Amino acid sequence: MKIQKSVLKVVFIRRINLKSILLILLIVIFPACKSRFKGKSDEELRQMAQKICDNNIILDSHIDWPEWIIDSPEDISGRTTKGDFDLVRAKKGGLNAALSVAYINSVYGVDKGRIMIDSMLNLVRYYAKNYPDKFALALNPADVRKNFDKKLFSLIPCLENGSPISDNPGYLKFLKDQGIAYITLCHNKTNQISDSNFDQDRKWYGLSPLGSEVIKEMNRLGIMIDISHSTDSTVFQALRLSKAPVIATHSSCRYFTPGFERNLPDTLIKAIAKKNGVIMVNFGSFFLDSICMKNWIYLYDKWQDSTKIDLSSKEGIDFTHEYGKTHKLYSDSKQVVNHIDHIVKLVGIDYVGIGSDYDGIENAQPSDLLDVSSYPVIVFELLKRGYSEKDIKKILSGNFLRVWNDVLKIADSMN
């Protein structure tokens, strides 16, 4: 008993000492972080940001350029006139790896979905094949690093919406053989795999029985599971079932947009991090700011539906422009970094990255992040807030590549 008491005392004293030491360290280190770049002018920080972007891998986990280019063909190896992505602007922004999305609209049937997958993957391969001095496919993190060393832009195929899998998990092997790195389980409609957070029809209360099979097969094949667009229940179930980390390729924090289920609540951010996954922050203004969200919902759900005028038509763009004079529609880089900060404060630096959703967020880009030339603006804001270069590299690509590596390693161990 005596011994136990004295042991407790020692532990207590040690705790006090440890606590005091931690406190002193915090007092010393925290202001040091805040003032890491104290004395540097904005101009100097902007130059630092550009240098970081020019010299490191920047990977964006969700760019919808293939669908955009199929709809409105232009050559992405040069400067395009429309859209958010091309090689010229990517180079300016330091972007050198893009998850190139084969997006499958929820209204497509299985056949049309599969035809669209083939078309978009062919388009991605076309650039790797015909511009070998500019682009290359990347099928794993080592390829991304190798391409970066050779100054080649990494095109990484992925699939948004698992509906073309139909009732056949065997189709996943075909997708893996096509180089698909991740599959977003569903899009804006509940499908045969899982419930969608944009759909009131929650017929599976999360994953369907087929969805559970799909998760297991994706683990076995080393395809990353993307839960952006899935309901909260789906995400919890996927996390429970998956042997590998799970990712959100283009979702932000619900903390800033209460009620917007397309963003992740703190509980899920913590659960994804606990499973060693990653949350890639979406740049869409309505993902970042609740007032922007409310105003875009008006434009889409009320104005577009009642007038039957497409918001992306000239008339729609003109109306959006007028409406935007009196209503906040556009977020900015500071708000993107608020979301990054929020995730870092919740779970640490190792679980956050960039999934802009360029070419998929219509005209709702933040005012100072209009296209893929904009990554230095985010890095500037991170530097201003005291992020170290080491941590910025994790956000720009390190975290995503770590998770991708883990997913492939787990698949190897299962086969």
Ligand SMILES: [Zn+2]
């Ligand atoms: Zn999406």
